[in-house]
Amino acid sequence: MEPAYASTSLIEIRDLHRTYCRPDGTVLVAALRDINLTIARGQYVCIMGQSGSGKSTLMNIIGCLDRPTEGRYLLEGEDIANMDDTLLSAIRGRRIGFIFQSFNLIPELTVLENVEVPLFYRGVQKAERRSKAKAxxxxxxxxxxxxxxxxxxxxGQQQRVAIARALVGDPSLLLADEPTGNLDTATGDRILKLLDELHAEGRTIMMITHDEAMADRSERVVRLRDGEIESDTAPFATLTHE
Ligand SMILES: Nc1ncnc2c1ncn2[C@@H]1O[C@H](COP(=O)(O)OP(=O)(O)O)[C@@H](O)[C@H]1O
Ligand SMILES: [Mg+2]
Structure with missing residues (x-):
């Protein structure tokens, strides 16, 4: 028999809207409109779209940095929309591993210390932090x-440190925003190969990119246009419907 959690998608987004408003409450930008998205554990999904199409807004919501204005976002079956900031940040710390274009490492810390940071915030003791970071x-x-x-x-080495930092807490989702944007092609390819390997090891990965070459590499491509999903395709036909 399958364990109970296997029937729950990692991510379920239903009729989601995110609107940026002016201080007086009037709508400034409808950044995401009527988004429906289901992502199973173990998938490798690319979010694509032109600048301004809503990629970062979607990533911020999926990464629990922001909440929808309307609609539902379930992460591992838990509704994010109504959580307070403390709970949201705890969920983010445990379940999401972030990888950024600009690496975002702390310059004063060593490589090992940078990777220990997420465990430090979770209150993990030093010896365990060290051994997990080293691994x-x-x-x-x-x-x-x-x-x-x-x-x-x-x-490329800095980005690998950032990937190690994203992995150290054993997150449910790796969320990468243009991870090769600051790297030359050969170095970027090595990072993509590492992400391919992590996917093969069972990691769920969501990558934001405007690099069309990525579309050939990922098992699923979601395209945004003006805040809406324009297409959601599985180039390799490996998409599993739940
Ligand atoms: N904090 C904000 N306040 C007002 N408008 C915003 C804010 N962030 C993004 N937007 C607008 O929302 C739309 C989507 O932006 P974004 O999600 O950053 O797109 P992308 O990452 O695809 O470039 C754009 O029109 C952008 O100008
Ligand atoms: Mg963006």
Missing amino acids: VLERVDLSDRLDHRPNQLSG
Whole structure:
């Protein structure tokens, strides 16, 4: 028999709207309109669309940095829309691993310390933090750089540290916003290969990109246009419907 959670999608978004309003309450921008999206565990989804189409707004909601104006967002069956900030930030810390275009490492900390940060905020004891951080740094092939500072690393190495930091808390979802945007093509390809491997190991990945080449690589492509889903396709026909 399947365990009970297997029937729950990782992400379920129903009739979601996000509107940015002026201080007087009038609508400034309808950034997301009538979004419906179901993402199963283990999928690798690309969110694509032109600048201003709503990608970051959607990513902020999925990453629990923001809430919908209307509609439902269930993350592992839990409704995010009505959670207060404290609960939302706790959910974010435990379930989402963020990877940014600009790496966002802390310059004063070593590689090892940067990767320990998410565990520190969870109150994990030092010895356990160290051993978990070392393990994920080994996974991204940086065991020989533990005591370096970010500015002593190449861009590709910095992004691998950021990926290790995203992985260290064993999140349900890896959320990557233009992760190769600051890297040259060859280095970017190595990062994409690492993400492919993590997906093959069972990680659920959502990547925001405007790089059309990515569309060939991902098993599912969701295209946004003017705040709406324009298309949702599975190029490799591996999309499982639940
Ligand atoms: N904080 C905000 N306040 C008002 N409008 C915003 C805000 N953030 C984004 N927008 C607007 O919402 C729309 C979608 O933006 P965004 O989600 O950043 O798109 P993308 O990431 O695809 O470029 C754009 O028209 C943008 O100008
Ligand atoms: Mg954006």
